[in-house]
Amino acid sequence: MSLQPVKFYQTGTFTVGNRLLAPEERSVQANMQRTSSLNSGHRACQGCGEALGARYAIDAAMNATNRQLIAANATGCLEVFSTPYPETSWQIPWIHSLFGNAAAVATGIAAAIKVKKQKGQGGDVRVVAQGGDGGTTDIGFGCLSGMFERNDDVLYICYDNGGYMNTGVQRSSATPPAARTATTMPLGPEPGNVFDQGKFVPAIAMAHEIPYVATATVADLRDLEYKVTKAMGIRGARYIHILVPCPLGWGTASHDTIRMARLAKETGIFPVFEAEYGEVKSVLAIRRPLPVEEYLRPQKRYAHLFGKSPAVATIARIQALADKNIRKYRLQARQGEH
């Protein structure tokens, strides 16, 4: 399993109990000298999963690289809410160029670092590129695939909230079936986003046979930190795809962000695993899979499935997709495992 054993002195929390642990056992966030990569004061919505995911991911990357880190950011929520100049929330050198080129900009940064190091003009600085699902799975996909294929020394982090939330919640190729967005309205015979479309980029990243691919959610922040730390210990192209619930786009309460992420994992809707060179190496197992209805019902983007007469067939199709994930990624813990 991916996680180191942690003793919890206070059940149900990660950070408070952490601070009672020896420093080397603490999570990055529980470290008294934590880097706070993304400062408070940014303009993200209350309960933003992306802000949470980005802070943990980049803090872990800063920690793993002794703060020798540069970030390239795609256009999107994270870019807009983190740099309302003259304020910026970033503690690291950070560049935003365009919506669709974060991976390529990061390649350029990595190339420059390599040459400067060769010439004795710079140290061992590392690069992360980050973007939302629109900037990653759609408009930035060409540059992403190119960066993977060349095995450039870049960690690309996708914060997946299942749509173009920054432009007002439109469908992306990561929007799940049946979900309501501004361009897949709950109208007509098949309300919401259609089935049998979309793509799961972690699997495509694996097909490039790059050294490291992982998925994570903001419900398992230790796991996220562990994966980012591991990724920064590897050279070459790496990809981490983080599920980050969006209260605005999903129609969920801002205090339910972590709960929604946990339900996505516990239902099998979002498989959490890590892969090396195209092969799955470990998964976060589901002890007892929950029915997808528990994940769908609290979200207003699925409200049309739970009207006077629930859309039983549609919910069954979503359940089948979750079941398929559980089979495909062997997510269900066998007895004795946990």
Next chain:
Amino acid sequence: MLKQTEGSHAVAEAVALCRPEVICAYPISPQTHIVEGLGEMVKSGDLKDCEFINVESEFAAMSVAIGSSATGARTYTATASQGLLFMVEAVYNASGLGLPIVMTVANRAIGAPINIWNDHSDSLSQRDCGWIQLFAETNQEALDLHIQAFKLAEELSLPVMVCMDGFILTHAYERVDIPTQEQVDAFLPPYEPRQVLDPAEPVSIGAMVGPEAFMEVRYLAHAKQMQALERIPQMAEEFQAVFGRAIGGLTHSYRTDDADTIVIAMGSVLGTIKDVVDEMRDAGEKIGVLGITSFRPFPIAAVAAALKHCKRFVVLEKSLAVGSGGIVATDVRMAVTGMGLKGYTVVAGLGGRAITKKSLHALFAKAGRGELEPVTFLDLDWQVVNRQLERERQTRRSGPAAESMLRDVGTVASKIA
């Protein structure tokens, strides 16, 4: 060192002498030989401390260049035609961020219809993208302008396009003088970036700018181009001091002193025009040439000064502002506003159509007699055009125009006559 070599290889050698640190390459004709040459030099170890990256598109090429330039590396790429259009979003971004990238544009037509041959439609489509655009007349000038381009770009923190005619220059073997490394090092100092991504001094680059400052940031881009207007002629002098050649500058006049007619053009066609001017001078015609090297910034004052004493000017350009006329001509007309000159726009050589001395003789003579139309399409086959227009009048579903016109032209591969 004097050398008989291909234009592209001359440029590759010049770029290598500038000690680039990151080169992004994506193949598109007729630029390919340049990056092939550089790739070879990096692979063999002749060009050290340089990353050569085979990217997946021109959009990626410019994006990689943005990343490496912002991290303080001297960065180069080359493109042409569709490639330039494919990277446009990043082209504007590079200049907007003030990153001194140098890019060769091996000028080529833009489709549809697809066409690999030379004209200036590609770089002129980027007239307002914020890059400096320098046009080379010869292979020697193409080579030398690259060395000046790095210096100019890095001084001003602005990207520079060096434009050279595709095939006509890129694929022509000519004698060129390749400078020594010592000469280039004496002329071009190491790159000192104005802004750099450095963990020791973290900066955020590329934040959103609202109405409160957008005008000012954009004006700064214009102010820098105005600075370039001053620096380009100075740089030509500095270059001459080191290399002993008069290369660069804003414009070049040829036999314009007492000219009644001045022909204005950019790029390699200037050679043909000069030959025609020599012959017309021998026949007693008062005609001269003004070559424009710096298209952006556009040298308004220099053009006005050069045309001060003439009676008429002919702008011969390898580009077409569809629905309007000329692109270069528009700028020239603006430069001579109020001077009372008769001006003609000639659109010529689109998609590699040969511009012959014979046609130019007739054209300039007609201009001298005051008989030229305000906008002329040199050597246009009106029969082919009229036939297609007639076809479209007669039949609703007349089919794809280009293919119909090719059928009318017949099996002649090109119209070189």
